[in-house]
Amino acid sequence: VNWRRLVPGPEYAALGVLIILVLVNALFTPNFGTASNLWNVLLQLSTVMLAAVGMTFVIATGGVDLSVGSTMAIAGAIAAVLAPQGAAISLGAALTGATLVGVLNGTLIAWLRVQPIVVTLATLIAGRGLAQIISHDGELVSIDQPFFLALGRGHVGPVPIPVIVALTAVAAAVFVLRATTLGRYVLAVGGNARAARLAGVPVRKTLITVYAASAFLSGVAGLIVAARLGASDAAKIGQNMELDAIAAVVVGGTALAGGRATIGGTVVGALIMQVIATSFNMLLVPYSWSLALKAAIILIAVYLQRGKRA
Amino acid sequence: MRFLRRSGALVALVVACIVGVARYEAFLTVENLSNVLRQNSMLGFVALGMTFVILSGGIDLSVGALLAVAGVVAAMLASQGAIIAIVGGIGAATLLGIVNGLLITKARIQPFIVTLAMLIAARGAALAATAEQSIRVDPTATGLTWLGRGSIGRVPTPIVLLILAYLLGALMLRYTRFGRYVYAIGDSEEAARLMGLRVDRVVIGTYALSGALAGLAGVVLAGRLGAGQPVAGVGWELDAIAAVVVGGTLLTGGQGGAGATLIGVLLLGVIFNLFNLEGTISPWWQWVLRGGFLLGVVIVQSKLQREE
Numbered sequence: 001v002n003w004r005r006l007v008p009g010p011e012y013a014a015l016g017v018l019i020i021l022v023l024v025n026a027l028f029t030p031n032f033g034t035a036s037n038l039w040n041v042l043l044q045l046s047t048v049m050l051a052a053v054g055m056t057f058v059i060a061t062g063g064v065d066l067s068v069g070s071t072m073a074i075a076g077a078i079a080a081v082l083a084p085q086g087a088a089i090s091l092g093a094a095l096t097g098a099t100l101v102g103v104l105n106g107t108l109i110a111w112l113r114v115q116p117i118v119v120t121l122a123t124l125i126a127g128r129g130l131a132q133i134i135s136h137d138g139e140l141v142s143i144d145q146p147f148f149l150a151l152g153r154g155h156v157g158p159v160p161i162p163v164i165v166a167l168t169a170v171a172a173a174v175f176v177l178r179a180t181t182l183g184r185y186v187l188a189v190g191g192n193a194r195a196a197r198l199a200g201v202p203v204r205k206t207l208i209t210v211y212a213a214s215a216f217l218s219g220v221a222g223l224i225v226a227a228r229l230g231a232s233d234a235a236k237i238g239q240n241m242e243l244d245a246i247a248a249v250v251v252g253g254t255a256l257a258g259g260r261a262t263i264g265g266t267v268v269g270a271l272i273m274q275v276i277a278t279s280f281n282m283l284l285v286p287y288s289w290s291l292a293l294k295a296a297i298i299l300i301a302v303y304l305q306r307g308k309r310a
Numbered sequence: 311m312r313f314l315r316r317s318g319a320l321v322a323l324v325v326a327c328i329v330g331v332a333r334y335e336a337f338l339t340v341e342n343l344s345n346v347l348r349q350n351s352m353l354g355f356v357a358l359g360m361t362f363v364i365l366s367g368g369i370d371l372s373v374g375a376l377l378a379v380a381g382v383v384a385a386m387l388a389s390q391g392a393i394i395a396i397v398g399g400i401g402a403a404t405l406l407g408i409v410n411g412l413l414i415t416k417a418r419i420q421p422f423i424v425t426l427a428m429l430i431a432a433r434g435a436a437l438a439a440t441a442e443q444s445i446r447v448d449p450t451a452t453g454l455t456w457l458g459r460g461s462i463g464r465v466p467t468p469i470v471l472l473i474l475a476y477l478l479g480a481l482m483l484r485y486t487r488f489g490r491y492v493y494a495i496g497d498s499e500e501a502a503r504l505m506g507l508r509v510d511r512v513v514i515g516t517y518a519l520s521g522a523l524a525g526l527a528g529v530v531l532a533g534r535l536g537a538g539q540p541v542a543g544v545g546w547e548l549d550a551i552a553a554v555v556v557g558g559t560l561l562t563g564g565q566g567g568a569g570a571t572l573i574g575v576l577l578l579g580v581i582f583n584l585f586n587l588e589g590t591i592s593p594w595w596q597w598v599l600r601g602g603f604l605l606g607v608v609i610v611q612s613k614l615q616r617e618e
Contacts, residue, residue, distance in 0.1 A: 126601025291434025
């Protein structure tokens with residue numbers, strides 16, 4: 001008997017961790033295995049998921065997007081300020097504004113060849129300030145537009161609307177990555193940008209599209225957070241989201257070096273992080289300890305997967 | 311053009327100072343300039359450590375959290391005497407820096423991920439150790455408060471430390487074997503390995519140094535505030551990276567230096583000071599301008615670089 005065959009390959013490491021976490025929690029954490037808690041986990045997860053799906057594409061091209069949190073804040077601020085004009089105008093303007101941040105990121109990265117980490121660091125800093133300026137110079141702008149609020153608080157049957165939005169994004173991302181030319185281009189650019197260019201891949205267009213998509217999805221996440229809060233809080237919305245999103249992506253098995261992407265992995269990665277956070281919360285373990293476990297999970301998952309590229 | 315590429319940040323710093331002198335009477339006073347230096351000294355320490363890491367081709371996202379750990383440890387040890395507090399604080403941060411280096415070299419996980427995990431874990435540890443409260447520095451530990459608030463002659467202690475740190479850092483990079491190896495590894499890690507350099511040791515050394523300098527910043531900050539705060543230094547990794555990049559050190563490693571980073575730190579500090587002296591620029595516009603400035607600098611850098 002070849003026992004080694006029974007050990008699942010590294011690509012299942014994250015899924016294995018998730019299953020163990022869920023089983024342990026179902027057994028030992030009171031109320032963990034209830035339907036209401038399940039929806040709660042998914043609801044909490046939906047915004048990270050949106051940002052992480054976009055981040056998966058960005059990382060697959062070999063880049064990184066640090067500006068997702070600030071972009072969320074910008075979208076929330078625009079939508080809240082314009083909410084009295086009606087849902088169509090306010091949400092449309094917010095998503096357009098967010099997407100423009102991504103187009104700016106992508107253009108600078110693709111045309112001026114500035115490193116993604118620096119460009120998106122700059123938009124992180126500037127974007128947070130811009131969000132404050134938009135929300136009437138740092139005020140809390142409250143929202144009382146019913147359609148907008150429903151985006152964060154509504155349900156379809158038992159399913160919270162943010163969960164539906166996030167699942168739609170996941171499905172769309174899987175489709176794009178597997179079944180469209182854009183998906184092939186993304187992996188080609190991340191695998192070897194020079195070779196991709198020589199093979200006729202529109203590298204610049206692909207990069208701009210990817211950063212725009214990341215910003216658009218962050219924008220949606222920002223709208224959901226704002227709707228749940230019932231206000232645009234430009235200082236808080238999306239704070240540190242870049243780190244959570246990157247963590248979900250790498251735990252899920254998308255390598256930072258680019259050229260590979262797994263949306264399913266990202267979903268698993270985000271779920272792991274959220275299950276840890278929720279269960280620690282339910283067990284009344286201090287927040288600080290959940291941070292330590294989070295860090296350990298990131299390292300272990302990446303360590304187990306590191307053989308893949310070699 | 312060659313001069314511009316090498317010294318673009320210095321030119322910008324001179325221009326910013328000229329603007330300051332011409333526009334604000336309060337700019338060219340001993341008080342204002344020493345304030346700018348003192349306020350930026352802590353970021354200066356962190357950015358110096360980051361310079362070593364980036365020169366060797368890595369990145370250290372954990373510096374802000376290590377700074378908090380050092381401040382908290384120092385505040386907790388303050389009743390045992392200032393020396394123990396200072397050594398303990400810096401030692402704790404250095405140790406965590408070594409852990410970064412070990413995970414990167416021995417477990418072969420990318421620096422970005424290792425230090426991201428350390429950022430999360432070290433912040434958690436600082437919060438757990440203090441029950442999320444700030445810890446008051448025992449007033450008998452006068453040596454610790456002297457680090458933050460005291461002065462040597464008429465020069466504030468943090469400024470003396472800043473000058474010493476950069477002098478040592480520049481000498482180390484230029485004249486020691488360790489310093490030369492840092493450049494060699496940043497230029498091409500594989501070539502360095504094939505030449506027989508002990509790459510792992512040097513890399514661990516850079517992360518230890520980055521931890522130690524973040525620790526120094528944390529101890530000085532604790533001395534200045536009279537408290538160790540578990541939430542100190544949030545987001546400083548980004549400010550430090552910005553200062554290093556603005557100074558002209560390339561994120562790809564192998565090019566740049568300590569002097570360049572000092573200019574980067576001072577440039578960002580002076581610009582911030584000009585905003586304050588202007589007085590009418592809201593903090594939010596300052597963020598927008600800072601981000602825009604960072605973008606402008608890297609765009610110019612990338613253009614000049616491609617021309618060369």
